[in-house]
Amino acid sequence: MADNRFTGTSSYIATDDLMMAVNAAVTLERPILVKGEPGTGKTQLAIEVARSLGRPLHEWHIKSTTKAQQGLYEYDAVARLRDSQLGDDRVHDIGNYIVRGKVWEAFESEQQPVLLIDEIDKADIEFPNDLLRELDRMEFYVYETKKLIKARHRPIIVITSNNEKELPDAFLRRCFFHYIKFPDKATMAEIVDVHYPDLKKDLLREALDAFYKVRDVRGLKKKPSTSELLDWIKLLLAEDIPPEVLRGGDSRKAIPPLYGALLKNEQDVHLFEQLVFLDRRTNPQ
DSSP states (O other), X not given: OGGGOOOOBTTBOOOHHHHHHXXXXXXXXXXXXXXXXXXXXXXXXXXXXXXXXXXXXXXXXXXXXXXXXXXXXXXXXXXXXXXXXXXXXXXXXXXXXXXXXXXXXXXXXXXXXXXXXXXXXXXXXXXXXXXXHHHHHTEEEETTTTEXXXXXXXXXXXXXXXXXXXXXXXXXXXXXXXXXXXXXXXXXHHHHHHHOTTOOHHHHHHHHHHHHHHHXXXXXXXXXXXXXXXXXXXXXXXXXXXXXXXXXXXXXXXXXXXXXXXXXXHHHHHHHHHHHHHHHHHSOX
16 A cells, blocks of 8 residues: 555645545545635645556546536437438447546546546535445446446545535445645645745745735635635735735735735625724724
8 A cells, every 4th residue: 555645745735634534535445525615725636646646637527517427428319319310320339429427437547546526516416426326336337338337446536525515424424524724824834835935935924924814804705715825926926015015914904915816806805995994093193
């Protein structure tokens, strides 16, 4: 199992408990269900696990209209009907109209793959249960061709959820669960350093202080995430904003410069404007 242990990558800062969770799921041969705030790197985790272990990656991004069957295969009856009307010889082999899904692709991988099922809670409530048997037994039946498809290797399955819907208990029992906590200031400094290794320490310190003060404001509809912090720092560098502009940037006294990278709706901007106005009234210079 030594070559199957995830230890993070040079471009992805993984905490000890996250690495332990991934490795526990691999050992138990269970999917790892990852939850956390948007922007905490849930989707990226599967990409980095594949990169770290040198495994092929199959990404299945779920939408509200996605059905579990699509992950296995789909039968394109419309194409077959069209070809039959055109007299195409392909119609005699129904296998020509079977479209393989991401689960089938992962099952056929010659090397143990990583399978990402991203944002599973976007689909309807029956979606997770509809995949239980296939993910348990690592096989499924193609009725049109009367073939049983078995996994060559059990994939390392990473499932992400944004908690938009409660997932069924039967599904949860089969997963190893991990909640990615929002990074603390020290971990966030490591993450920023990966993306901006030449960032001056004083600017990093002031930017992080201002960022966490924004996140600490009560009543925010959407707290800024890691990706938004990285965007903000990119803008601070592009506009050559000096650290002293951020210093002492109490969220009640001033809205951060280039705040559009951090605040993503008018309610939160209005909240900040109210805080600034109230502070100036109660603490006039």
